[in-house]
Amino acid sequence: MSTSIRTQTIVIEPVTRVEGHGKVTIQVDEQRRVRQARLHIVEFRGFERFIQGRPFWEVPVLVQRLCGICPVSHHLAAAKAMDLIVGAPHLTPTAEKMRRLMHYGQMLQSHALHFFHLCSPDFLFGFDADPAVRNIIGVAKRFPELAVQGVMLRKYGQEVIKATAGKKIHGTGAIPGGVNKNLSIAERDALLKDLDQIMTWSEGALALARDITLKHLDELAGFGSFESNHLSLVRGDGAMDFYHGNLCAIDAKGRPIFDQVDYQRYLDYIAEEVRPWSYMKFPFIRSLGPETGWYRVGPLARVNLCRFIPTPNAETARKEFFEATGGRPNNMTMAYHWARMIELLHAAEVIRDLLHDPDLQGTDLVVRGERRAEAVGLIEAPRGTLVHHYVVNERDQVVRCNLIVSTTNNNTPMNRAVERVAEQYLNGVEITEGLLNRIEVAIRAYDPCLSCATHALGQMPLIVEIVGPDGAVLARRTRDA
Amino acid sequence: MTRRVLVIGYGNPGRLDDGLGPACADALREREIPGVTVDSDYQLTVEDSAAAAAHDTVVFVDAALDGPEPFAWSPTPAASVAGIGTHTLDPGAVIELAHSAFGAHPEGWMLAIRGYEFDEFGERLSPAAQKNLDAALEFLDSWLRAEVARAPGATPPEGGKDRKETR
Numbered sequence: 001m002s003t004s005i006r007t008q009t010i011v012i013e014p015v016t017r018v019e020g021h022g023k024v025t026i027q028v029d030e031q032r033r034v035r036q037a038r039l040h041i042v043e044f045r046g047f048e049r050f051i052q053g054r055p056f057w058e059v060p061v062l063v064q065r066l067c068g069i070c071p072v073s074h075h076l077a078a079a080k081a082m083d084l085i086v087g088a089p090h091l092t093p094t095a096e097k098m099r100r101l102m103h104y105g106q107m108l109q110s111h112a113l114h115f116f117h118l119c120s121p122d123f124l125f126g127f128d129a130d131p132a133v134r135n136i137i138g139v140a141k142r143f144p145e146l147a148v149q150g151v152m153l154r155k156y157g158q159e160v161i162k163a164t165a166g167k168k169i170h171g172t173g174a175i176p177g178g179v180n181k182n183l184s185i186a187e188r189d190a191l192l193k194d195l196d197q198i199m200t201w202s203e204g205a206l207a208l209a210r211d212i213t214l215k216h217l218d219e220l221a222g223f224g225s226f227e228s229n230h231l232s233l234v235r236g237d238g239a240m241d242f243y244h245g246n247l248c249a250i251d252a253k254g255r256p257i258f259d260q261v262d263y264q265r266y267l268d269y270i271a272e273e274v275r276p277w278s279y280m281k282f283p284f285i286r287s288l289g290p291e292t293g294w295y296r297v298g299p300l301a302r303v304n305l306c307r308f309i310p311t312p313n314a315e316t317a318r319k320e321f322f323e324a325t326g327g328r329p330n331n332m333t334m335a336y337h338w339a340r341m342i343e344l345l346h347a348a349e350v351i352r353d354l355l356h357d358p359d360l361q362g363t364d365l366v367v368r369g370e371r372r373a374e375a376v377g378l379i380e381a382p383r384g385t386l387v388h389h390y391v392v393n394e395r396d397q398v399v400r401c402n403l404i405v406s407t408t409n410n411n412t413p414m415n416r417a418v419e420r421v422a423e424q425y426l427n428g429v430e431i432t433e434g435l436l437n438r439i440e441v442a443i444r445a446y447d448p449c450l451s452c453a454t455h456a457l458g459q460m461p462l463i464v465e466i467v468g469p470d471g472a473v474l475a476r477r478t479r480d481a
Numbered sequence: 482m483t484r485r486v487l488v489i490g491y492g493n494p495g496r497l498d499d500g501l502g503p504a505c506a507d508a509l510r511e512r513e514i515p516g517v518t519v520d521s522d523y524q525l526t527v528e529d530s531a532a533a534a535a536h537d538t539v540v541f542v543d544a545a546l547d548g549p550e551p552f553a554w555s556p557t558p559a560a561s562v563a564g565i566g567t568h569t570l571d572p573g574a575v576i577e578l579a580h581s582a583f584g585a586h587p588e589g590w591m592l593a594i595r596g597y598e599f600d601e602f603g604e605r606l607s608p609a610a611q612k613n614l615d616a617a618l619e620f621l622d623s624w625l626r627a628e629v630a631r632a633p634g635a636t637p638p639e640g641g642k643d644r645k646e647t648r
Contacts (some may be wrong), residue, residue, distance in 0.1 A: 050602040065495025065602055067568075071523065072486030117527055136527060137561045137574060147582040155528035169494065169503060169521050 024439055026422045030284040031300075034426055037419035039411075039443065040278055048401045056085055056392045060174050064389070066403075069449050072106040072161055072171070073381035073406075076243070077388040079174035081377030084264075084391050087369025088177035095178035095363030100243050101354045102164035102173055103379070107242055109157020110382035111299075111340050114447045115205055117151025119337050122441050123212045128434055147209075149201045153344075156191075156198050160351060178366035185361065192355050202341075202348040206317055207427040209341040213334065214324065224333040224417040224442035229285060229294065230301035231270075231409070233380045236260065238307030240314075240346065242380040248305050249285055249295060254329045257285055263378040266387060272404065280411050283404060294412035297384025298446065298453070299339035300357040304329040309342070309362035311349035317342045333417050336445040381406050383447050407448045483516045483629045487536040487587075488621075489529060490521045492544050497603050498596025498610040501544035505594065508618055509625075516629035524569040530578035534585035538628055538637075540621070541572040544610075545593035551613035554620070554640045557589030588637070592617060 024038040047066055054062060060079040064071035076099060083089065091099070121134040124143065132138075140147035158168065163183060165171025173179050213220060231249040235241035249257040258269055272281040273290045282432060284293035295301070296313070309315040321330065321342060354360060377388040384406035391400040421442045425435045490506025492499040520532065525541070533539045541557060559580055560573025560584035570578070576589040594617045596609045606614065627638035 047602060062495070065493060065604075069524070113527060132561060135561065136570075137577050137581055140578055144582050147578070149577070151527045151582060154526065155531055158528060216574050 004413050024418055024443075026418075028426070028429065030199075032420065032426075032428050033036075034422045035188045037415060037422045038277060039414050039418050040280075046245065048403065051398050051401045053397050053399075055396050056082055056398055057176050057396070059390065060176070060396060061172055063172050064170050070106065070110060070381055070383070072102060072165065073379060073386050075165070075171060076103055076174055077377040077379045077381070077386050079176065079377065080244075080379060081388050081390050082176035082267050083178075083377075084375035085372060085390070087371055087417050088174040088367045089369075090176050090367070092362065092364045093359040094182055094368060095365055095367075096243075097172055097354055097357060097359050098164050098179045098182060101172075101183070101351065101360065103243050104347040104350045104354070105157045105160025105164065107157075107382055108198075109154045109161070111344040112150055112153035112157060112205070114382075115209065115337065115341060115344070116147065116153070118444050120146065120150070120208075122437075122444070123208075123337070127441055129437075131437070134437075142240060149204065152194075153198065153201055153205070157347075160191060163191060169398060175366065176370050177435055179201055180365065182362055182365065188355055190358065191351075194470070195352055196354065199348050199352065202345045203313065206338075206341040206345045209338045210317070210320065213338045217316055217324075221332055223438075224332060224420045224424075224445070226413075227331045228413055228416070229257060229288070229329040230303040230304045230329060231285070231295040232305045232385055233263070233295055233378060234306055235310075236258070239306070240306035240343075241348075242302075242343075244379075247378070247385075250305055252329060252330065252331055254304070257287065263387075264376050266376060266378065266389075270404075272408075278411075281404075281410075282407050282411050283409050284412075295409070296413045297406055297409040298336065298382075299326065299343050300308040300332075300336045301384065302329060302380060303339040303342055308313040309346050310402060311353070312339045314342055314346035314349055317345060323445075333413075333420075333442055333445045336447070340447075351377065383407060384409050385450060405449075406410070407414070407446075410446045410448065414443055414446050414448060482633075484537040484631055485535070486517045486538045486540070486625060486629055487532060488517060488519045488540045488542060488625070489525065489532075490519070490542040491523065491599055493523050493529045495602055497598040497605065498607055499544050499599050500604070501594045501596050501610055501614055502542045502605065503591075504606060504616060505542045505592070505621070506612055508614075509621065512622060514625050514629070516621070517625050525572065525575055526569055527578060529570070530582060533575050533587050533589075534579040534583035536587050538588045538590070539572075539576065539579075540590045540592060540625070541575075542592045542594065542617075542621075544596040544599075546596070546599065548593060548594045548595060551616040552595060552620070553591070553593040555591050555593075557591045559589075576624055590637075592621060596635055 003333045025038045026034060027036045029035050059082060059250060060075050063074040066074050117136045121139055124139060125134045162168055165173035166181060173181060229249055230252050233245040234248045235245040246260040247263045248259050252256055261269055269286055270283055271286050274281055284290045303318060303321060309318045321338060353420045374391045379386050386406050387404040389402040392396055393399045418439055421438045425438050488506060488509055490502035490561060492502035494500030494503050503521040506519050510519045546620055557572045559577035572591055576587060579585045579587055595613050596610045624638050
């Protein structure tokens with residue numbers, strides 16, 4: 001005899017006109033137990049089609065149209081693929097270091113924005129604080145020095161990007177086979193001027209994330225947490241490297257799943273599953289299958305995976321991070337913030353070292369080699385592993401393109417995090433302010449980019465709905481924008 | 482003494498009419514109006530508050546999904562932020578953050594230029610949006626020249642009788 005379990009669905013829907021669209025549905029059975037949680041993120045689609053037929057050398061600029069939040073990641077991932085298309089697997093020292101400076105500048109600004117703008121309000125005011133206060137303006141009113149630090153760290157990262165990419169919109173710094181500019185002495189000196197302050201603020205942000213996490217470890221350890229595999233790019237010697245390396249994956253206990261794989265063969269190791277209820281695909285490790293092969297990417301995965309961080313202060317912080325888990329990988333969702341600030345400090349240290357490197361003033365900017373038709377560019381973007389895969393025809397036109405963005409790689413983990421929070425905090429079918437806040441907090445830990453890069457005026461409020469087994473809306477809640 | 486005026490045109494030029502803000506900024510930059518600083522970006526973010534704090538007046542220029550044609554002109558009072566996880570700020574939040582974090586009190590204005598096509602990739606403006614941009618530029622040019630020269634304590638230049646309030 002089979003029994004069917006009637007379920008009800010709770011829908012939490014932040015509706016924005018075009019700035020991305022996330023919706024959470026929580027399915028409960030008649031006993032009000034959580035059966036499943038789903039995070040729906042509607043991506044703007046059609047980019048792969050748009051890029052077809054375009055000359056390959058335009059691609060590193062064109063792909064910045066994908067996202068107004070992290071255009072540099074797409075710019076560099078595409079440029080790395082096009083390096084191979086023009087037969088330049090090894091760039092000149094000036095070209096590679098300019099790109100690294102751009103990328104670590106982006107990492108600094110993106111992590112600073114996330115921590116101070118999106119995470120610190122939750123940490124400083126508590127998850128139950130009024131959303132009208134629990135935001136960056138609230139932080140600025142109560143902790144103005146901290147808000148200024150966040151703004152200025154972000155601004156500094158943007159200045160690094162401008163100096164290396166040439167401009168803020170549609171930067172052109174990276175081109176197939178190299179870069180189109182070096183760093184002038186004047187640009188270098190302008191960036192060096194504020195560097196000591198940036199280092200101090202980065203250390204302070206790390207201390208804040210670490211101290212709050214450790215102080216509230218009892219509450220945070222289980223919050224939206226679960227064991228998972230982890231995947232990232234790692235340098236050949238095991239060092240953390242955001243720009244280049246090989247693909248590595250470990251399981252929740254730290255055992256290798258695959259190690260130092262050439263990412264040109266990523267399709268041999270990673271597959272994507274399509275599920276009917278979501279526009280976003282669900283990547284998984286082929287050897288494990290879709291049920292158990294999903295993985296985390298981003299700061300937590302990167303810190304868990306690397307054997308060391310090649311800058312001294314960040315390496316000290318990494319060791320401290322591992323002490324909290326007895327040397328095992330950290331599977332706490334809320335540990336993303338601590339890991340993110342370790343990376344922020346690492347980015348600041350790398351920027352400091354690069355600014356003192358005379359190679360940045362070199363004039364040998366571009367190399368060319370034997371042309372090929374297909375290539376993969378892979379980079380560790382702020383939110384995690386980003387894959388760009390292109391096929392180019394003999395007329396230099398892109399004929400095929402496949403992208404796996406960081407937020408897609410974290411698709412299943414974000415669903416799991418929401419499910420865990422719902423299991424922990426949902427009581428009946430009432431969507432309390434506390435539940436809503438905690439779902440937001442869990443999703444935010446992954447820093448998903450819900451933006452589709454167009455944002456014109458017309459934002460709408462957050463809408464929450466409870467839907468019964470027959471599809472009827474049982475309750476509805478709106479948070480004004 | 483002239484007023485320090487900042488214009489920020491924002492949007493994604495790769496998404497058709499969403500590029501109205503940067504297009505306006507580009508055109509304005511060419512006019513080289515004394516006392517006016519012009520910036521452009523994909524979106525407004527927290528560091529714009531630092532730039533806003535260094536000016537007396539900030540004009541935000543964005544594409545509008547709906548609303549008056551050819552454009553809407555309205556004051557932008559300081560406002561708080563909301564939203565589940567956006568990385569961007571609204572103009573009012575930029576003004577508020579300039580005050581809360583940096584202790585400055587810039588006056589904010591919003592120029593919302595009506596656009597029509599947003600849902601495709603492409604680096605061009607629709608003909609109707611281009612027409613609206615031309616009208617907005619003529620208005621903004623004269624308004625900025627008057628604003629730069631505005632004496633302390635004087636009221637801001639007229640916004641024009643056809644300029645409706647945005648939502």
